[in-house]
Amino acid sequence: MIDRSWKLLDLLGEASGFFASRELENGRLQAELLLSAALGIRRLDLYLQFDKLLTPAEVEVFRGFVRRRLEGEPVQYITGEAAFRLLELAVTESVLIPRPETEILVEAALSFLSERAEPRVLDPGCGSGAIGISIACEHEPARVTVTDIDPHALRVAHSNAERCHALDRMRFICGDLFEPLGEPARFDAIVCNPPYVRTADLAGLDEEVRDFEPHLALDGGEDGLAFYRRIAAPASLLLEADGGLFLEVGGGQADSVSGLLEQSGKYEGIEVLADLASVPRVVCGRRRTGLE
């Protein structure tokens, strides 16, 4: 029962206070994101309406969002939206929340593709579609194929592509890694952020990740490298003669993944790129010249 009128600014203060008491980072920003979603307005528009009195129904929706956040649910799942590079993407519990680290992976691939007129790109394990849709939007001539083993995730990627006006340049395929692609499928770049958490480490992840993000998107097998092993050699068969493979890796995995590309004998110019926190985050290499 709500027994008084609430000013927008007071509600923001109340929620920020709850978040601060739980030591949640950027509590005020999180409160603003939740309130703008509850009211169906842009966050910046909150600033024009600090004195507005909210209806009891609006207060209830917002407080429901705040309760979910206090129970550990990430803001992005509550609002249903996540920012990635230039895009505002829909996210559901079927997809990983796209991470800032992955923006580095996209940056590396875009720079590699910049001189190519109409490159073909593959994003296996697309989740929300963050990687593939960004490439389709930021290098418009690109033709992008995305795959995911989870049909629900693929549906999210499809609706995000529609929302970002990239649908006409994209293809969506459900299945296990490269299996559903068929022949011939030659790409200028394969850009992939596979699951890379060790199975035994899943239980010890932050609860926001462990309890809310899909384990299918996280579980990288016994040593976290299962997908890199499955990708290293077969990806070279899908690349054009001068194509490139771009892989996001977990903290501490860059040497092992570079080693896998080296050992496959299929790549040259193997490089490791660091993210903004100086953590080696992307391993990339060009298809070795002279391969069949």
Ligand SMILES: C[S@@+](CC[C@H](N)C(=O)[O-])C[C@H]1O[C@@H](n2cnc3c(N)ncnc32)[C@H](O)[C@@H]1O
């Ligand atoms: C780490 S998430 C990356 C999602 C998205 N590309 C991103 O960077 O935000 C890995 C994705 O791979 C998908 N996946 C897991 N196993 C797969 C498989 N065997 N074949 C294809 N996709 C798979 C998951 O459903 C999940 O969407």
